[in-house]
Amino acid sequence: MRVITPLQALRLDQLRQRSSTKWRKYGDDVLPLFVAETDYPQAPAIHDALTRAVSIGDTGYTPPEPGVAAAYAGFAERRFGWTVDAARIRTTCDVMMAVVELLRRVTAPGDRVVICPPVYPPFFDVVPEAGAVVERVPLRDAGTTWELDLAGIEASLASGARAVLLCNPHNPTGTVHSRETLAALADLAERYGAAVISDEIHAPLIHRGVTFTPFLDASAAAARVGYSVVSASKAFNLAGLKCALLVTADDATSALVQGLPDEIEWRTGLFGAISAVAAFSPESDVWLDAQLAALDANRLLLAELLAEHVPGARYRVPDAGFLAWVDLTALGWGDDPAAKILSEGRVALLQGPFFGEEGHGHVRINFGCSPDVLTEAVRRVGSLVR
Template identity: 70%
Template sequence: MSVSPLEALPLDELRQRSSTKWRSYPGDVIPMFVAETDFALAPAIARTLTEAVTRGDTGYTPPDPGLRGAFTAFAARRYGWEIEPTRIRSTGDVMMGVVELLRATIRPGDRVVIAPPVYPPFSMCIPEAGGVVEEVPLRDTGDAWALDLRGIEAALAGGARAVLLCNPHNPTGTVHSRETLAALADLAKRFGAVVISDEIHAPLVYPGGTFTPFLAASATAAEVGYAVTSASKAYNLAGLKCALMISASERTAAVVNGLWPEVEWRTGLFGALAGVAAFSPESDAWLDAQMAALDVNRRLLADLLAEHLPRARYRTPDAGYLAWIDVSAYGWGDDPARRILRDAKVALHHGPLFGPQGVGHVRLNFGCAPEVLTEAVRRIGALART
């Protein structure tokens, strides 16, 4: 059954927002850098938050605001993943959860594997937790990106004690297969390491793709892994501060339950209320409509690049609304986003922040109206012709 795409809000309305996306640059700049989308909130979320404000429900987050039940039902419905509700705890955001889990599972100075190009805070949160970053870049197979399992094996054999996984991967939109995740779990078990899987983009996998939660990839993955996720990327709730830390075995559950109580106290009440509404069946139709809109845009972007930036290299992502684009052929320097901002008035994310593999690249957020996406690429294309 086809789903009608969600329509993005008009620019004049969006520019009234006070979030990072809309307050970082002057009004003549099209902002397409940070992972915020341009759609109205899902009705169930908007209603829930409005009712909370009306009744002055702005206090501390209770021990069980309903998140465990809402997410376990969502995971079963959308992923076919059965989770024990008691093995879920909340915190303020995904990176908070990652830092606390790393602190609980590695020793100061231990090396932690990441797979660049990858979300820039990965390289920041590891030192915050006392670890040392070890890069094992994604492999370019020629038509896709994949984890370098041999490289990860060598890193673990050399003493790395954890793998910080992005599943699905940001910025490439790669959806890792069950087989790949199970093989990663086997490596972690063999070398006595853990895997912490950031699954914040999981609800954003396009039709035809299958998201496999790391903890569900195999019995071994359940033993060695932790998952951290949130409704924030799929439902545009980053400012409300709520994420979930999930375990799937008695041993890993003991680690999560052993975190300081303050870790859970950092959960925002509005984030918890919005998360429950987001994960409810009532919001499924909204999510499906948003995915239909994003599907249109990821394909439109390919056409626009072919027309206006034919030397750019872009693979249509299998998940998410972030496009990883190689524009190095245009000679705009190691960090082309700077030139594009200055001369085309389009704000993109800086490729080198994602690792050395990001030189000559930009990340573009296409969670917007098709007309906005078209104008942005047209502006950049004009720059290429000067």
């Protein structure tokens, strides 16, 4: 078995030289564990590709076939055993823009779209941006995990909801939906003539022992009803570079994506495309595995730290990603514990209520940082517990 050395996060003094929102929104006295940026050094293949691009002034428009589709097809095959037809992939600037454009085409103004809170806050915004209406079908708490409320989703679809905006893996809970669940969702969508848009941005970050099923690969029905949106931007910390992929697996869905205006594809950032090719190349697998080893250690460390410093916090170790969903209701810090934690503890966490009313009393912690920073952040939260 190959021994994987966990990737080391950069030091705070190095990170504070960055100008991204994570490092500029708050002062230096605040530990920022809120927005979904990670603190690791750039993957060498991405670093080299971008450095070369800068050095030759390669800053023009993205070409029609920058190689992203083929690179992703290779990545999907290696990492998920999923065969993707590169000809059925198009790119655009980011995942949420792709979702808006898809929603515009699979719904009519005023149609209802199912989302499953607690969920990534912009889901509440992109649905109305596309002219549709949010239909909330919360995740079900199944005791040790969360799951889709398939009966609730069926009721929504049966009464006319036209689409489901799925998050797989789910942000903020880190839930990886099973093949059976996804296939059942696809059957429901097909029965009621609805589309499923699956946001799979966190999919490259599946933790050991967990199997990820791409929605389009869950069943033949899923391939017919589904659109998947993916990106290298979370796993490789490339959010500022703007490149996401719309993936389909069926003639009709593919025709819809091919029919999107070319302008949507022109919005792909060239640096985003160059870095996505490098990220999805086999060369970056070692880096990704090293990052996953670091995240794996941190998701377990967080459980220990919370037990030690914040008794009463409820946390389930996520199956994917670098985000932790923590229930602090027992501490009596109100609907939005992140407000107190920021003002009194100088740690910035993402506010639970942003994820829907299910998030009252919760915070989302980004553990894509060094163990030292994570330890200090939880220690600060703990110092507020009386």
